[in-house]
Structures are given as C-alpha cells and as structure tokens.
Amino acid sequence: MARKGDxxxxxxxxxxxxxxxxxxxxxxxxxxxxxxxxxxxxxALKRAAILGGEAGIAKRKxxxxxxxxxxxxxxxxxxxxxxxTFRGYESIMxxxxxxxxxxxxxxxxxxxxxxxxxxxxxxxAKVGVNRELSRLRTLYNxxxxxxxxxxxxPVKRFQMAPESRGRIRFLTEDEExxxxxxxxxxxxxxxxxxxxxxxxxxxxxxxxxxxxVDFSQKSVTVxxxxxxxxxxxxxxxxSIALEILKQLKATTPGPWVFMTNKGSKRxxxxxxxxxxxxxxxxxxxxxxxxxxxxxxxxxxxxxxxxLVMAGVDLRTVQELGGWKSLNMVQRYxxxxxxxxQNAVELxxxxxxxxxxxxxxxxxxxxxxxLKAVNEMGR
Numbered sequence: 001m002a003r004k005g006d007x008x009x010x011x012x013x014x015x016x017x018x019x020x021x022x023x024x025x026x027x028x029x030x031x032x033x034x035x036x037x038x039x040x041x042x043x044a045l046k047r048a049a050i051l052g053g054e055a056g057i058a059k060r061k062x063x064x065x066x067x068x069x070x071x072x073x074x075x076x077x078x079x080x081x082x083x084x085t086f087r088g089y090e091s092i093m094x095x096x097x098x099x100x101x102x103x104x105x106x107x108x109x110x111x112x113x114x115x116x117x118x119x120x121x122x123x124x125a126k127v128g129v130n131r132e133l134s135r136l137r138t139l140y141n142x143x144x145x146x147x148x149x150x151x152x153x154p155v156k157r158f159q160m161a162p163e164s165r166g167r168i169r170f171l172t173e174d175e176e177x178x179x180x181x182x183x184x185x186x187x188x189x190x191x192x193x194x195x196x197x198x199x200x201x202x203x204x205x206x207x208x209x210x211x212x213v214d215f216s217q218k219s220v221t222v223x224x225x226x227x228x229x230x231x232x233x234x235x236x237x238x239s240i241a242l243e244i245l246k247q248l249k250a251t252t253p254g255p256w257v258f259m260t261n262k263g264s265k266r267x268x269x270x271x272x273x274x275x276x277x278x279x280x281x282x283x284x285x286x287x288x289x290x291x292x293x294x295x296x297x298x299x300x301x302x303x304x305x306x307l308v309m310a311g312v313d314l315r316t317v318q319e320l321g322g323w324k325s326l327n328m329v330q331r332y333x334x335x336x337x338x339x340x341q342n343a344v345e346l347x348x349x350x351x352x353x354x355x356x357x358x359x360x361x362x363x364x365x366x367x368x369x370l371k372a373v374n375e376m377g378r
Contacts, residue, residue, distance in 0.1 A: 008036070008043050015039035021050050061150035064143060066100045066108065072148065073139045082225065084203065092135045105140065105149045113154055121161055130160045168334045169293050170302040171195070178289040186258045187281045189244050194299030195306075196241040198321045200228060201296050206278055208257040210249065218242055222322070233322045304332040309339045 007019035008030065015030040030042045064072075070093045077089045099116050100108055113133065120129035137155035144153065171179065176195065180188055190201055199205040199222065207226045214221070224232040237245065245257065252259050258275040279296055286294045300321070307317045318329045 008039050010036075010039075015042075017043045017046055019047070021047070026050060061106070062148060063104045063106045063150070064148045066103050066105060067097065069105055069139055069143050069148065070097060072146070073135075073142060076142060082203075089135060092132050096132060096136060105143060106151050108154055110154045110158060113158060117161060126161055133158060133160060169298050170305040170334050170336075171294070171298060172336065175289075175291055175294075176302070179285055179291060179294075182285040182288040183281075184285075186248070186252075186260060186275050187278065187285060189248055190258055190275070190278060191282070191299065192244055193241055194296070195302050196238055197235050198300050198303035199235065201299060202278055203228065206258055206275060209255045210257060211255075213245055213249075213257065215242070215246070220245075227322065229322065229324055231322070235320065235322075301332050301334060304329060305334045305336070308333040309335060 008015060008017055010016070014032045015034060015036070017026065017028045017030055019026055026046075028043075028046055030039045030046070034042075074086075074090060074093060077086050081089065099119070100112075113136070117129050117133065120132070125132075133155055137153060137158070140149070140153040140155060143149040144151075176191075179191060183191055190205060193199065193205060194201045197205075197220065199208075199220075204222045204226050207223075208220060212221045212223065213219075218237045219234050220237060221232065221234050224230050227233060248257060252272070254272050254274075256274045258278075259272045260275045260277075262271055262273055282296050286292075304317055304321055307320065308314070314326050314329050314333070317323075317333060318326055321329065321332065323329050323332070
C-alpha cells in the first residue's frame with residue numbers, strides 16, 4: 001500500500017508508482033529488491049520525466065502547417081503529373097486551404113474532415129469531395145514519407161462519400177450520324193477516330209503526331225506523358241480509322257495528325273496549326289444536332305459499348321481502351337435497349353418447343369414457339 005503523499009508502494013517484491021499528473025493516471029514499475037528510499041528517488045525521476053514531456057521539454061514530433069504542406073505537394077505534382085492534372089490539383093488545394101488553412105497537419109483530425117465532407121456534400125459536390133479528400137490523403141502520405149510530419153494520416157481509413165456510377169450515355173447510330181452531319185473538318189474525322197479507337201480525344205487524340213501512326217502495322221501509339229495512367233500503349237486501327245488517317249495524311253501539312261487552317265480568306269494568308277478547340281467545336285456540333293448530355297468522353301463510352309455488344313470479351317476491351325481494371329471497363333461499357341431485347345429473344349429462338357398443361361392434366365404435343373404463345377394468349 002502506498003504511503004499518503006508519495007504514491008509509492010510495494011507489491012510482492014516490486015516497488016511501484018501509482019499517481020495522477022494533470023488528470024492522467026500513471027502506473028509504473030520502479031524496481032525489485034531495492035529500498036523504499038531508492039524507490040522514492042526513482043519515482044521522483046519518473047515524475048520529472050512525465051512532467052517534462054507534458055511541458056514540451058521532450059522531443060517534439062515533426063509537424064508542418066497545411067499551407068507549407070500544400071506548397072510541397074504542388075511542387076511534387078508539377079514535377080510528376082501532367083499539366084492538366086497539375087492544374088486540377090492546384091484548384092483542389094486552393095479549396096482545401098479555405099477550410100484547413102492556418103492549422104498544423106497534427107490539428108486536422110477525422111472529425112474535422114467529416115465536417116468538411118458534410119459541408120461539401122451540402123453544396124452538391126458529391127463527386128468533388130471524394131477527389132479532394134483523396135488528394136488530402138496523398139498529401140499526408142507524402143509528408144510522412146518526406147519526414148515532414150510524424151503522426152497518423154487522418155484520411156487513411158476515412159469513409160468516402162458514396163458515388164453513383166453516372167448516367168449511362170453512349171451514341172446510337174442515328175445520333176452518331178446526326179453529329180457527323182453537323183461536324184466540320186477536322187472535328188468530323190476526330191469524332192470517327194474517337195468512336196473507332198476509344199482514345200481520350202482531348203488529351204490523347206489531339207496530341208497525336210504522324211510519328212505516332214504506323215500505317216504498316218495499322219496502329220497508333222499513345223505516349224506515356226499524354227496517357228491518363230502514365231503508360232505508353234499501342235491502339236490497333238480498324239479499316240474506318242485507318243482510312244480517315246490516310247486522308248488526313250494526304251490533305252494536312254505539318255507534324256500533328258489533327259490540324260486546322262487559320263487565317264483570313266480574303267488576304268490569302270492561311271496557315272496551319274495544331275487543332276486545340278476540339279471540346280468547344282464538339283459541344284457546338286452537339287447543340288446543332290439536338291443531342292443532350294453528350295460530352296467528348298461519350299465517344300469513349302460508345303467505343304467500349306459497341307465492342308461489348310459485338311461480343312468482344314471484357315479483357316480484350318480493357319486492353320484496347322487502356323483501362324487499369326475490369327471494373328473500369330464495366331463503367332464504360334453500356335448495353336443498348338435493343339441489344340438487351342435481342343439477348344432475351346435468343347431464349348425463344350433457341351427453344352425447340354413450349355409445353356403447356358391443359359385442365360385435363362394430360363400434356364399437349366410439341367408445338368412451335370409462336371403458335372403456342374398465340375394459343376396461350378387467346
């Protein structure tokens with residue numbers, strides 16, 4: 001039992017310390033086979049060590065302000081990510097700084113992050129908030145790796161907001177025809193290339209040069225610094241895509257596959273430059289064609305969907321489109337209503353007979369599907 005005031009007591013042959021410091025209880029072993037006086041001396045040292053840590057005398061863990069961490073993160077992103085991705089990271093860091101600015105990384109805890117998520121969800125950012133929290137998680141991981149911060153990553157096990165798979169949208173043949181009728185060159189050729197190759201036209205298609213096109217092998221190469229996943233891939237060309245590229249090669253001067261003719265018609269000072277206004281021209285053509293909810297990325301959805309409806313296996317579709325996983329392919333590959341209708345009709349086409357049981361209980365003879373269905377409907 002501890003004497004009053006010193007909290008030092010002996011249990012068996014071991015001296016122990018049991019005390020409270022600033023509301024925190026400490027239970028420590030002081031030693032075995034020592035005198036009470038020696039136990040009290042050790043207890044005093046233990047108390048001093050605890051108080052030293054409470055007062056901040058002990059070694060402090062590395063910490064960094066959110067602003068400084070954001071600067072380090074953006075420096076890393078600028079060196080390792082594509083320019084378009086970097087600009088997106090800049091925007092995300094700016095938004096995060098509005099909420100977490102002025103705080104140390106150690107002061108940003110899961111509850112505070114949850115409040116931020118709720119705030120962004122109330123603003124309608126159902127997808128954006130997950131992108132922002134994902135970047136915040138990466139920021140913590142990098143700072144830990146760089147030894148700028150010692151502590152737990154508060155976003156490590158954080159539950160992201162549920163996301164919908166997005167609206168199913170791809171071009172039907174009639175919609176594709178309507179779009180092509182409203183598209184001028186080189187947009188028309190770009191649309192056809194997008195539908196027939198699955199390229200991300202803004203980042204991959206518009207950056208193609210003739211060095212990336214191999215007519216003998218019937219393929220185009222997407223270089224790693226333009227690919228979304230950062231990996232070079234080779235895309236085979238079907239007969240439509242191959243013919244379009246041959247026409248562009250014959251009529252378009254310059255190193256880029258997609259180029260546009262600029263300059264004044266009156267002054268005869270036309271010149272060619274890389275085609276960069278694909279998105280604007282695409283959206284205007286969609287308006288003229290009365291197509292709603294169609295973005296350039298719908299071309300990629302159309303590519304994957306038509307392959308699947310043609311019977312191509314998902315693993316091959318994954319390779320052709322450059323997707324990391326089959327789950328991503330499933331998000332892009334949609335089935336038309338007509339395709340699903342034809343699929344269930346296969347059951348009827350492949351069935352040799354239809355059996356019915358009349359009121360008498362005796363089975364009827366085999367009849368054709370159509371005849372039996374008609375009789376049942378009478």
